[in-house]
Amino acid sequence: MSQGTLYIFPQSPRGSFPAALAKYFNLDVQVKYISECGEEFAAKFPLKKIPAFAGKNGFKLTEVIAISYYCMFLPSFF
Numbered sequence: 001m002s003q004g005t006l007y008i009f010p011q012s013p014r015g016s017f018p019a020a021l022a023k024y025f026n027l028d029v030q031v032k033y034i035s036e037c038g039e040e041f042a043a044k045f046p047l048k049k050i051p052a053f054a055g056k057n058g059f060k061l062t063e064v065i066a067i068s069y070y071c072m073f074l075p076s077f078f
Contacts, residue, residue, distance in 0.1 A: 003074060004055035005030045006067070007041065014064045015051040021071040029053075029071070 006022060008015025010033045022029040034041060037048040045052045049062040053070065061067045 002030050002056070003028050004053055004059070005032055007032050007034055007045075007050060007052045007054070009034065009050055012050070017064060018051055018053070018067040018071055021068055025071065025074070027071060027074055 006015075006018055006029050008019055008031065019031050021027075022031065034050070037045075037050065041052075042048055044054060045060065045062060047062055051062075051064055051067055053061040053067045055061075055070075061070055
């Protein structure tokens with residue numbers, strides 16, 4: 001079962017750091033590369049900030065530092 005979904009721009013250094021952390025810690029996080037903030041993304045994240053993380057049970061984060069911090073400690077929760 002996935003621990004969440006990480007939305008990032010493909011060429012953004014701000015998005016590559018949380019994705020690298022998820023890969024390093026071998027987290028079950030789905031990474032979705034998006035090219036623009038469409039209606040589906042805006043419905044989930046009204047501020048339209050990228051990178052964004054949507055965890056299970058509706059948990060959401062939008063700042064790169066908050067997402068990175070969460071990813072660092074996510075393995076200890078499981």
